[in-house]
Amino acid sequence: MNPTENNSSCDREINASLRVPLLALFGGAAVWLVVGLVLGLIAGIKFHAPEFLGGCSWFTYGHLAPAANDAVLYGFCIPAALGVMLWIFARLSQNPLALPLVPVVAANLWHLGVLIGTVAILLGDSTGHTWIEYPRVAAVLLFAAFLLIAVSAAATFGWRREQDLYPSHWFLFAALLWFPWIYSTANLLLISNPLPRGVVQPIIGWWLANNLVFVWLALVGVGTAFYFLPKISVRPLANSGFALFGFITLILFGTWCGIPQGAPVPAWLPTLSSVAAVLTIIPLLAISIVTVKTVCGACVSCHGPFCFIKFGMISFVVSGILYLAEACPQYSRVLEFTWFGVGQTQLQLLGFAAMILFGAIYELLPQVMGKPLPLPKFAKLHFWVAIAGVLLFVVPLIIGGIEQGEKLADASVPFAAANAAALQFLRVSATGQLLILLGALLFTANIFIMTIQWKIGLVKMVIAYLKSPLETPETVEVKS
């Protein structure tokens, strides 16, 4: 169990302080998730009907695919993770959120940045470096917004009542430091003029991609899971020594992965990366042991937040193993440049990070708003739709990628045949994308109805307050 969290008057204060910032972060995140998935779906359709929406430069695969990926990562995963992080910090500190207005401003800046970035990519203003396609204006907005949220989170963290740190603290606090460093380094070096010479650019790009998509998401995902799994199942986190070991090894080894084995760079770089990849099995093992021991035997009804997070942790381990497999030279020769890598990234984003965030939001939002989810059936349906969607989306990409890779490695198979082999699988994965999109719509419906109900409540409260100036706001709130 987490540190003493049963002070109910304190609970109300904490939840009230988080209401506006979290709605601002989650509302925009839900919209970007839907936008990203729609863009991704259109991008997928382009492979079967290249001329679909063909006349317009906005809707070519090269514009859509990066815009879709960035919208899911920067639009959904990061702001949603930041919201969850603020909540966990406030809960663990047993103090209301510090500087609650700052994250509200930051959330709006962040979503504005994502909007500018997405439009810029579609217009052809992408920087051309994977995962940092957003042009300078958008990057500056994102960076500033992150810093603002980090200030609020760090202040909440600093004013905690309990001095001892809980395992989630390590992961989330590290994530808070991680992002500004990697994002500023990559942007300062890659969106500057002139750029660093030659292959230094992709090397920095790979370093950022690994530290953002693999390590950063792992930090927030696992940190969140280590908070919610014990809390929902009302039992302590098993083996917190293992958790510490997993944390340290994850940041020590994980950060060195990511340079592809076939890259045209000095050989020491990919070699170092493949050694790090082998060592990264250690944190994967440690984290999965902690998770399994915490979850096994817990009596929690299925398809609730708990199962979202459980599925997310399974995806984390699977996606981690796939990622490390790519770093083995003999597999890399086959898997590099195929749909396998795309499948692994999508599993990391949509199977791991997004699932854990869905679970966390379904769990914390009713508490923050002080009322149950408006459409609980949608949330249940979302679970099954999301699982089916992720499996249908990712598994064909992985298998198709392996088949494509084997055919590409055999020069007697014409290129078109290797391509066609992968395209059959892409057809199935488009169904998966559709299901994930459906799930995202169910999720968005819940968040939006909740926000609207809250806003109506606010208006009612103000009207009632104006009508009867003697009545105190608290009593009105209870009525509405």
Add this chain to the structure above:
Amino acid sequence: MKTGFSVFLATFVALGASWCGFVLAPVLQLGGAKQTVILQTTDNWPLQRPGEATLGLQIYRANGCAACHTEQVRQTGVAFNLIVTSAGKNPDAVLKAISESEPNQSKYTEHVIGFPGVIFVGISKEQADATSDKITAAGGKVETDLTATGADIARGWGSRQCVAADYLYDQPVQLGSLRAGPDLSNIGVRAPDLNWQLRHLYAPKSVTPDSTMPSFKFLFEVRKIGDTPSPDALELPLEFAAADGYEIVPKPEAKQLAAYLLTLKANAPLYEAPFTPLTTAK
């Protein structure tokens, strides 16, 4: 991990180390990279692109071509070809030496009709050395060609692997990570015709029928043929051509992109990626 400071310290050390390794060290090692020299010549490599092609790289970036195309040829190793350039004074002794040498003899009987001729293809360094010693001893003159091996090379995507030096002047470098389309490192060698490139951009299926590439129609202009037809107008097969009285003319962007594609040639033998270039003189 009792205090926030220890978490901070652990994070700082871990990320700082990889920052030094994967950001600082490459900048120091490669950031000042200069042109290299092509093997056995005094020519520099790579050359700056002409202005048109430099602009074309920006069209390539803006349209996210790297989402489907790599610019990165891989090789698995090297192999040798043996060529007898002259049989010297005693051709029979040379033929005998060839027939006695170890690599599969069928190739020899098939290929060697007269000298000069390629006698062995794709043999190892040891085999090449041993055989060439025998033939030289018999009075023949032998050349050994170095070739790269691997599926990418066999597909004709390049004559050697791509190395760091090839990307020296690319701003930004567009390596790509997915081969939904073929590798483009040597597209300027494979398809050196500007009009082919333009036709392919406008209607990919008109030149490669099983292509899954979308058309980049928005880089072209369909306009009424005026008094004099434009010299740039595309010549397309009937099903792709514009309606009667209209012509399809590339916009400057299309020309720039095609100019960039024509400069994509990673075909110079370098110290770190050696091979024997084909010389047509033989």
